[in-house]
Amino acid sequence: MRWSRTFLPTMKDTPAEAQIASHRYMLRAGMVRQNAAGIYTWLPLGLRVLTKIADIVRDEQARAGANEVLMPTIQSADLWQESGRFDAYGPEMLRFEDRHGRTMLYGPTNEEMITDIFRREVQSYKNLPLNLYHIQWKFRDEVRPRFGVMRGREFLMKDGYSFDVDEASAALAYKKVFISYLRTFRRLGLSAIPMQADTGPIGGDLSHEFLIQAETGESEVFFDSAISSDPAFTEDLTGDAELEAAFDRLTSAYARTDETHDAALFDQQVPTDRRVVSRGVEVGHIFYFGTKYSDALGATVQNAEGKDVAVHMGSYGIGVSRLVGGIIEACHDENGIIWPTEIAPFGVGILNLKVDDADCTAACDRLYAQAQAAGLDPLLDDRDMRPGGKFADMELIGLPWVITIGPRGLNDGMAELKNRKTGEKHDVAIHAVLAKITG
Amino acid sequence: MRWSRTFLPTMKDTPAEAQIASHRYMLRAGMVRQNAAGIYTWLPLGLRVLTKIADIVRDEQARAGANEVLMPTIQSADLWQESGRFDAYGPEMLRFEDRHGRTMLYGPTNEEMITDIFRREVQSYKNLPLNLYHIQWKFRDEVRPRFGVMRGREFLMKDGYSFDVDEASAALAYKKVFISYLRTFRRLGLSAIPMQADTGPIGGDLSHEFLIQAETGESEVFFDSAISSDPAFTEDLTGDAELEAAFDRLTSAYARTDETHDAALFDQQVPTDRRVVSRGVEVGHIFYFGTKYSDALGATVQNAEGKDVAVHMGSYGIGVSRLVGGIIEACHDENGIIWPTEIAPFGVGILNLKVDDADCTAACDRLYAQAQAAGLDPLLDDRDMRPGGKFADMELIGLPWVITIGPRGLNDGMAELKNRKTGEKHDVAIHAVLAKITG
Missing domain, CATH: 3.40.50.800 (Anticodon-binding domain)
Known part of the structure; x- marks a missing residue:
């Protein structure tokens, strides 16, 4: 591309509204422009990076056996009333009526919709395991959008959903995604540390967040430095046994954000010289929630014994647009951005x-x-x-x-x-x- | 891909709601599933076709010198109030308030937003000509969505916008897009005939629609069969002179839809044996509207004489998701779809x-x-x-x-x-x- 023929409007001065490095540099480098609070246009330089990240995510999802679909941004409120989340979800969910007075919403996540698609199409355990994902724009009506694309209102997310006939195979599905995320972030030039997390509004039993270290990160992180040198960060694992062993190693070491941090446990479990206290940016979040949504929506399959059972599910997110900001937080100096080669525009x-x-x-x-x-x-x-x-x-x-x-x-x-x-x-x-x- | 490991749920029976071939086959072939009236999920088979079409469009836009950006789906009402279209646009525009009571809308098109981006960044004729496009989901709250993705509410569109310092260069920009669209459709395995069109809610002076022939098409079309054999459909043109000559040939021959058809003129201009009366599906629409939006929004540039002038604009759309249905209308038999090789899943x-x-x-x-x-x-x-x-x-x-x-x-x-x-x-x-x- 010739600079004179593209649209790459750089700025010398730091925009007053930008409080953190990624926001500053994304504006100054002509990557994005704000259209309304927390809502951005991606200009050619920014879109190139966003597309490269999405393509790597897509490639690693295919490698992990997930199938790409594309759900719409607008959802009917019906399914959310069925699951009980229409009332439970806060004002972050953008709700409105269409011209016929039907209540609709801009999807902040897709558990209900994917469970509905599944229940209409899949009846037998023979079609499982199944992992469906999409990369689609979401909307969360943050009360105070800030930090540019890091906490915007309209944002691009990869969200995937696994379906299994029982808890054991669902647990394996969860572990496979866990390990495939390490590889995905590695290909993006990042080391993202998995941390024990709360399940929040998604609900469920088991949850991990993936955080990249950055001084300006929104969360304080506490972890055992031994984690960072685990071979799972640098090597490909082969076979379920090796994968499960890596999962066990990584999840038994101490790694938590301020949300779940337990100071006494940290001191007890981690030798002094291996205690890392730092800041991080969340770039992925995974959940195992069993039959929470399949029970609510009646998504069952016939198992090998011919019995109808509720399907076991997990959901798995990567913040694609947020990663652009997160990577800049982790990779910059006083003169500007330092792109990892893999996603350089x-x-x-x-x-x-x-x-x-x-x-x-x-x-x-x-x-x-x-x-x-x-x-x-x-x-x-x-x-x-x-x-x-x-x-x-x-x-x-x-x-x-x-x-x-x-x-x-x-x-x-x-x-x-x-x-x-x-x-x-x-x-x-x-x-x-x-x-x-x-x- | 192995069929057993993907999500490709075919149906034997024809769904009752599907009135036309493309809708029937897209449901039966497991390409899409409806989530709400006129709102669809793209399953793997459908998404593959949608992605291939978008990639070809993208490739041809790059060849034509256009720059890809990505504007958000949600827009603030402010700019639409500035242009006067907030009140003029009918109930097809989905409007709502965010949590702070600000009026927002789901973009049905982007003339206002792109003009705003332009006016904030470009001040000189030296940065022109400029053509910016994006491929993004739009929403039009159709009163009666039907025909599957052909007349859905949430749909994927490529919309591009050209900016020029005067009418002469804007006319050339329009002609370049006109010719590049012929090439784009050819690469999709289609022959799309450009027809003189009304400008409708976009406004302006000059407009053409591109229609592919299909028995089930929504529009009746009338044209001179000599058009179809014009070399511009099969050959690449080099240089502005050749391009302008082709534009003149194609636009002087009679080709209109029922909206603009003039029976007397048709009989007078076209010899009996060259009169084609058929049906078609609109897959592209281009507009030249001069300074309509730049005047309203104050988008000016300094020209070579140092004078501030309103920028001349055109807008150019291709219905990416609609094309999937349109191609099936044109390419099927009683047993199913017959994909053109270029976009086969x-x-x-x-x-x-x-x-x-x-x-x-x-x-x-x-x-x-x-x-x-x-x-x-x-x-x-x-x-x-x-x-x-x-x-x-x-x-x-x-x-x-x-x-x-x-x-x-x-x-x-x-x-x-x-x-x-x-x-x-x-x-x-x-x-x-x-x-x-x-x-």
Whole structure:
């Protein structure tokens, strides 16, 4: 993409309303613009990151055997009255009437709807286990939306639902998602620590949150540092036995947020030198709630003995739009964002120092075409601006690599290659510079 | 994908509520399920088609130089009050109050919002032309939703907006979209005929609808058969002059829907043997409306003479979810859907005639792996069912090719290859069957 032909409006000044780094940088880098309190438009740079995250989530869901569907944003209130949550859910749920006076709502979550779809289509244990997910916009009418996309009102979430014939297989389904989430976050360039959680308005027996560490995180977190070095964070597990062992290791070590923290237990269970007290951002949350919704909605299957039993369910969420903010909280410096390679909006920036120099522009155009052909998804800064502003913008938007070409270096066939994360700069022959990136 | 591990609930009987072929087949093939009047969940088979259509639209938008953004579904009423459409728009617009009593709406279209984003970010003609689009769910509270996804309430649309400094460049932008839409529909396996249209609630000076022919189409269409053979439907145009010539040819020939039809003019302009009177489904609609919204919202840019002028705009829609139904209306027979290859949910079906025969299942599994490796995106029907039901389901879901393997043919190393569109069947050696498909 050429900067001059896309819509990438950066800002020099920090917007007054932005209190945390991710909010500041998402506005300054032209990733999002607010349309109403907690409601945002994703501009091209932001949408690229959002799409890459969603695609990785999708890929890992497929690997874990989940099936993608897409439920609507608007739901009828009927099912929520059937489950009892229509009255129980607070004012965060946006309710309204359609033109015929029927009560509708903008879905904040989909347990009722997916249970309804299941009960209409599946009658036998032979069709189980089943895991259905979607990636869809949700709305929660937060009383005080803040922190940009981190606590917005309209947000993109992956929510998945598992269906099993009994508690044992439902527990295995839960553990499989637990482990697949570690792999998903790893592919996003993150280490997300699973913590024991309250079940809240979803209800149920078992729940874990996944948090990434960030100084500005909304939650205080307390955990045993031994967790972070568990092989489950870096290796793929094969077979149910290995998976269950990893689940047991990770969930028996102490890891809680301030919501469930027990100071005495923390001191007792974790040796002093392994006690981590830090802050984190929640990016995933999983629940096992057994037959709570299937009982309420009458979702049964015939088991192997020919008996109708309520189906056992869990639900599994990843905050896709929230992750964009969360990743920036974890990955930035005083100059801007530092994208993990996997989800960077572009693979490399090419900075033309002097666009009115025909040779310099020709060299940049050639390199741009080569980078495209190499699949590096380059962004060419071809704007007619002073170098200072262009360097600052490149730092701000945080691409993993930046190649700078100016008339002086060009005379010797040289470009400058900079690594955004380490800050290292090297002069490299132009013909060899892309190979330095692709390795 | 293995049929046994996905969620593809087919139905033998025709649902009573479905009046047209696409609605019937989308329900029977397990593509969608209705959640409330005009509101649907997309199951895996339907979502695959929807995603493929959206990806082709996206690809062609990028080729045409448009930039993808993503605006929210929920909008504040403020901008609509500024443009005057809040009162003018009928009860199709879903309006409600948030918890703080602010009037909000579920966007039926985005002229106001995109004009607001533009006016906040762009000040100079140097940043023009600009074309921003998104693919997002819309809501129109139809009084009587019907025909499945063809006239639903929540629907997926691509809507794009062009910004130009004057009328001449805005006209060129309009023509470019016009021609790019022909190419987009061609890639979807369709011939969509552009017809002169009323501008309706969008307003403006110039408008065309794109209709695909289908017996069950909602509109009666009248056109000169010479249009269909215009090279613009089959060839890529290069350069603005060629593009403008094609636009002039296509828009000067008679092509109108019942809304704008003029019988006397039709008889006068079109020779008897070239008069086509048929029915069609609208799949795209484009508008040039000049400064209607930029005047109302004060969206100006500085032109080359340093003068502030209202920006000239057009808007351009493709009904992405509606296309799924429209394509089925145009492409089906009495047994089910006949997908164009480009958007088929799977490239090939592999039908295992006898899953309890170990050799037959091994042969199917091998072929399935080979088809995956060849990028054919196969669906393996590995369900334990009678052959009759499996054949009927395969016809119903309409994949371009079906390979059937049974114990009898397998003894001679043979499979049956069937082309869904032509109905032709051939016995082919299993080792050679995939090459018959890939050509």
